Amino acid sequence: MTKPFQCTQCGQCCHDLNIPLTAKESIDWISGGNQVKVLVEAIPWSEETLQVNELLNRKKQITFASLSGSLSIRVQVTFLGYFLGACPNLDAQLNCRIYEDRPLTCRIYPFEMNPHIALEPNNKLCPDEAWSLPKTTTRSIHQVPLQISIIDAETDQHIQTLFTQNTTDLAVKELLCLSLGISTASLSNDGYLFHHVNQNELRSQLQSLLSNTLNTTQKRGIQDWLIVSQNNSTRSDLTQIGGRTAALSELTSQEEYLHFQ
Ligand code: SF4
Ligand code: SF4
Structure with a gap:
């Protein structure tokens, strides 16, 4: 049977990336001479929302509970391997030098990491010949979300x-x-705040924390987060519901902010 998607190894998806990495993958990425930055996002949180939203239920499992002032939030931390231009692991023949050990995110593309998001082939970098479906296919085949209908077992795993x-x-x-x-x-959903940290320190802290997992689950982290936004009105809204906020002028040189349009 013809597969609905077959990678052509064109290398298009290996350029100008922020690749989400696990903690272990981040250690390996830095050890390979590459850079990792830390994206931190805050989500104002009310338990009632969970009862009506499956997407947020999944989000809860990959975030930790904390506070900003008196506002209940959940915090999502993402390690990102990043580079401009070609990935440092891509060779001149467009082969991945670390193919057998490449990050999970690289193995999953062009599929979505979140199964609640439908695949849109037209938004992907893969050439037409990679798809046996028309590349303009959107959202569903016969009412089944597209990703569910064509994903292979290995990628799903x-x-x-x-x-x-x-x-x-x-x-x-x-x-x-x-x-x-x-x-x-x-x-x-308002912006991204990236933290650029010393790479050797990041790697050694990750190694130390991963080797002490039993102890780490019993300790708590920061309990008063500052939420950064470019918009005065957003900061004012957050302050009114008890949050603590900061403007871009208060950021340090290790913090990089990207506002959503
Ligand atoms: S690690 Fe390999 S598969 Fe992933 S972006 Fe780099 S070259 Fe591509
Ligand atoms: S862009 Fe698509 S077809 Fe090309 S290497 Fe990446 S996954 Fe494969």
Whole structure:
């Protein structure tokens, strides 16, 4: 049977990336001479929302509970391997030098990491010949969400493994922020706040926290986050519901902010 998607190894998806990595993959990425930055996002949180939203239920499992002032939030920490231009692991023949050990995110593309998001082939970098479906196909085939209808078992397993790893990395992420003094976050869906930290320190903290998993699950991280936004009105809204906020002028040189348009 013809597969609905077959990678042509064109290398298009290996350029200009922020690749989400697990804690273990981050250690390997830095050890390979590459760079990792830390994205931190805050989500104002009310337990009632969970009862009506399956997407947020999944989000809860990959975030940790905390506070900004008196506002209840959940914090999502994402390690990102990043580069401009070609990936440092891509050779001149467009082959991945670390193919057998490449990150889970690389194994999953062009499929979505979140199974609640439908695949849109037209938004992917893969050439037409990679798809046996028309590339303009959107959202569903016969009312079945497209990703569910065409995903292969191996990729599906990678998605589940990445999700499980993200849940088990939670305690490490919470304590890593504490040990590196990271206490600022962007507001989810408003912008991205990236933290650039010393790479040797990041790697050694991750190694130490991962080797002490039993102890880390019993400790708490920062309990008063500062939420950064470019918009005066967003900061004012957050302050009114008890949050603590900061403007871009208060960021340090290790913090990089990207506002959503
Ligand atoms: S690690 Fe390999 S598969 Fe992933 S972006 Fe780099 S070259 Fe591509
Ligand atoms: S862009 Fe698509 S077809 Fe090309 S290497 Fe990446 S996954 Fe494969």
